[in-house]
Amino acid sequence: MPFVHIHLLEGKPKTFLQSIADGVHEALVEACHIPQGDRFQVISEFKKHQFIVDKTYFDIERSDDAVIIHITLKIGRSHDIKKALYQAIVTKLASHPGLRKEDVMIILADNDPGNWSFGNGIAQLIS
């Protein structure tokens, strides 16, 4: 159910992008207990002039490796679970592909369970 949209500067190897996608998914499985198969992710690669990230906001030093991870997921996760998810993501991405924790920005969008159809025109989460 989560729909993950990863935004970063272009120029990284595919294996680097793959590691980010893998790590975000593993973190969602671990912290949010989603099923392994519940994986829907897209990656947008931007040119420098298209990707504007402040380098110091909140006293966090960001580099050109910064990624913005936008995750749509159904409403109901507690603040504790969200915090655990953020920790899990930065830990996974620090391990592979080796992202600095400062370079990982995460934004969640909650929505209604009725807002998902995984195929066949059915609203699976409310059926």
Place this chain on the structure above:
Amino acid sequence: MPFVHIHLLEGKPKTFLQSIADGVHEALVEACHIPQGDRFQVISEFKKHQFIVDKTYFDIERSDDAVIIHITLKIGRSHDIKKALYQAIVTKLASHPGLRKEDVMIILADNDPGNWSFGNGIAQLIS
């Protein structure tokens, strides 16, 4: 008012993309009773390594033709209307461009009517 963002693998003809965009719009008109002119859609085409869709989640067999349709619309549609929308979309897209119903994933994002400005800096839905 809906803002439709269609995500799919690159490599399809423009007429294929056009049919998807047309079908989603017709479904919104039919199921959600939006005006014909209320059409704002963008299409993002991804390379293989940028588009990760599980092939079997929820026992639905997805192919490389899978599309993820993200629709932002103002809050208030009932579950019945949302279900009718999902059915209308997969039916239209099965007809043109001939997408398998299994390949159509839909995600809605509800927002406040005050969250829309269609131009001129006016919040048209609350004015």
Place this chain on the structure above:
Amino acid sequence: MPFVHIHLLEGKPKTFLQSIADGVHEALVEACHIPQGDRFQVISEFKKHQFIVDKTYFDIERSDDAVIIHITLKIGRSHDIKKALYQAIVTKLASHPGLRKEDVMIILADNDPGNWSFGNGIAQLIS
């Protein structure tokens, strides 16, 4: 905290895009009182067949210069502040890069303060 996603047709000079990004940020600072450093923006440029914008909806004449500005921000802004934001954006963009006010569409997505991590795996807005 706002995450700004600007969508428009490809083919504009980088300075044009930069002016739009600058103007949206200045408007957020002015109308929503966000800190100067709170800037996170991405710009997606579309081909003609990927960007479908109705030319007259709500009696607003749109041209090929139309931009769709999607802003995710934490919940709590009043309708008055949102209206002030819309006015500030169209005024800034009319000044630089000289966009017609009719060509500026804005969509907001509100979310929970716990839905933001600006780095280090911390939920800064609820810590």
